[in-house]
Amino acid sequence: NNACFISITGRRSSYLMYPDENPKEEPLALAQRLGILPGGQWKPTNCQPYYNIAVILPYRNRWNQLTIFMNYIHPFLQLQNIDYRIFVIEQSQIKEFNRAKLFNIGFNEAIKTNDFHCFIFQDIDLIPQNLDNIYACTKMPRHMSSSVNTFRYNLPYTGLFGGAIALTRQQFETANGFSNIFFGWGGEDDDFYSRLQSRGYLVTRFGPDVAQYYMLTHKKEVPSHTRFTNLENGASRFDTDGIKDLKYEVLNYQLRPLYSWILVNI
Ligand code: NGS
Numbered sequence: 001n002n003a004c005f006i007s008i009t010g011r012r013s014s015y016l017m018y019p020d021e022n023p024k025e026e027p028l029a030l031a032q033r034l035g036i037l038p039g040g041q042w043k044p045t046n047c048q049p050y051y052n053i054a055v056i057l058p059y060r061n062r063w064n065q066l067t068i069f070m071n072y073i074h075p076f077l078q079l080q081n082i083d084y085r086i087f088v089i090e091q092s093q094i095k096e097f098n099r100a101k102l103f104n105i106g107f108n109e110a111i112k113t114n115d116f117h118c119f120i121f122q123d124i125d126l127i128p129q130n131l132d133n134i135y136a137c138t139k140m141p142r143h144m145s146s147s148v149n150t151f152r153y154n155l156p157y158t159g160l161f162g163g164a165i166a167l168t169r170q171q172f173e174t175a176n177g178f179s180n181i182f183f184g185w186g187g188e189d190d191d192f193y194s195r196l197q198s199r200g201y202l203v204t205r206f207g208p209d210v211a212q213y214y215m216l217t218h219k220k221e222v223p224s225h226t227r228f229t230n231l232e233n234g235a236s237r238f239d240t241d242g243i244k245d246l247k248y249e250v251l252n253y254q255l256r257p258l259y260s261w262i263l264v265n266i
Contacts, residue, residue, distance in 0.1 A: 005081065040259035042083075042085075052116055054084070056107060060097055062125070066088070092263060095266060105246065122165070126145050126164050127213060133206060141204070143160065143203055144165060162190075174199050176195065177243035180245070188227075
């Protein structure tokens with residue numbers, strides 16, 4: 001009966017938020033001001049939160065964006081009354097970047113620390129602009145970033161499942177997570193969408209005026225040459241390539257003031 005107030009979406013909020021692209025506050029000072037526990041954990045204390053989420057962020061060589069993101073996302077999640085913990089999974093300099101595998105690793109590490117019900121898998125260059133875009137899970141896997149400013153707030157194609165997504169632990173495990181073989185840019189999100197479809201999940205989205213994101217600018221990545229072949233034979237690997245056969249090495253693990261940092265070799 002002391003449940004936290006939650007603004008469930010569907011309500012049209014015309015107020016768009018923007019990040020401070022040049023934040024000045026030191027991480028420790030920010031953590032203290034906002035009551036964030038080491039490792040980037042927080043939950044409301046004056047009411048019972050509905051949701052317990054892990055935010056999983058793949059990372060490499062984008063310190064400026066990470067700083068902007070952290071300064072923005074903590075107050076945002078706190079305004080939503082979410083019980084949350086943020087994980088940054090950094091890939092060592094070895095091999096091409098593998099966003100999908102870093103998500104799998106983040107999931108695997110997060111469930112060792114807590115019985116999270118819900119996972120947000122997202123890129124650090126995406127800033128949610130509308131507080132009604134609740135950082136929690138829905139009955140179906142949800143594509144959260146369907147309305148991005150760089151696409152003039154339009155969805156580029158129906159099957160797009162990249163950017164920011166929300167899945168329950170059960171949904172993610174049923175899909176066997178992401179494929180681990182997508183090195184370099186592109187396709188891993190399309191493959192994941194096929195996985196969900198093959199397991200009978202329909203994906204959901206909130207309306208375009210709720211699911212709005214502001215993308216921090218960066219130069220366009222060069223697409224990988226193997227992405228289409230990987231996609232074509234993807235279905236044959238749904239059961240064997242994913243969280244069930246995940247192999248990696250943890251090089252460093254720190255509870256930083258604003259997030260749990262895990263450096264990995266993949
Ligand atoms: C598709 C990519 C996706 C990507 C999407 C949007 O073409 O991985 O573009 O990218 N699929 C393949 O390359 C097979 S975006 O315009 O946001 O950079 O997510």
